[in-house]
Amino acid sequence: MSLEVLDEYKLIDKLEATHELEKEEWIYLLEHQSKEFSEYLFKKSDRVRRENYGTDVFVRGLIEFSNYCKNDCYYCGIRCGNPKADRYRLTEEQILECCKEGYELGFRTFVLQGGEDPHYSDEDICRIIKSIKAKYPDCAVTLSIGEKSYESYKKYYEAGADRYLLRHETANEEHYRKLHPENLSLENRKKCLFNLKEIGYQVGAGFMVGSPYQTKECIADDMIFLHELQPHMVGIGPFITHHDTPFKDKENGTMEETLFLLGLIRLMLPKVLLPSTTALGTIHPLGREYGIQVGANVVMPNLSPVGVRDKYLLYDDKICTGDESAQCKTCLQKRMESIGFNVVTSRGDHKDYKKDIPDRDTKEE
Ligand code: SAM
């Protein structure tokens, strides 16, 4: 393949038609990001999202239940090596209280996210999942608690967890090494994702945009990995510095690049569930609205108790840390309506994968 004959507009058309590009083609595309070119992409990505999901935006209630973490990822504010992080854990009762509030506000998915906190045994996690499922059988439970063994993932699934979010962070080996200490490996991260899929979870992968040392080649590797994994969800958001991490002097990722990648992911995985993230709303006041306009279809308002919100600080200046859950929900609803979209309260499962994954709503007991 000769690079001279590549044309970025034709590559977008090819991606739309075949949902796949080769590595050199991805790099070429990424190198040609511009305002005009992005507009060409966004027309298509918006159309593809509308064809698959109309103007529906799914909400997932995020419960950040612990900011203790045994890992030391260089980019993250709650890394174990940050002695200044003000640590907290929610009790099971507090978690259930968040769900109650969320349920009353119309949420039908609860995302339990936390650092990798060894305080919670598998039995604790299973008990929490079962309590939520017993009280709210019509709701989906999503876990985002990092790398665990196959057996642990299986136990959580059997306890009722439906989905699992585990960003791969970067699919480029060299880049992975620059973001993480020695004891973490890309190989294990990827294995976890394939294990989760095999067990039957709806799986979310993803990465930070503009993380330190990220190159166009790294992003090309991310896109190729996502194509291989075929996740049900993809979470991407800009990298934002945290003042107490080794990356405190690095540059933030940009909104423009994040939007560009959201558009490309929508074309590559037309039915994917694609959040417009809090990080995107943090680097620009209208970031989440723009994310939806270019092809995202999920928002994740915070359901954590207000008293702990400003402690789950992965990066500086995080938005929504002072607002009540109800305020956050109303705020997001208004924001979505202001751009012609509507927040829906259904569980919002991945439509295309219904045939491939056990559906807990219809599965025989
Ligand atoms: N411990 C779980 C895990 O590792 O998947 C879930 C919590 S982890 C803090 C959630 C995500 O936050 C990470 O996957 C990472 O992509 C993102 N994150 C961490 N630090 C960030 C930063 N400085 N800027 C933007 N996103 C960040």
Ligand code: FES
């Ligand atoms: Fe949380 Fe606007 S979404 S306050």
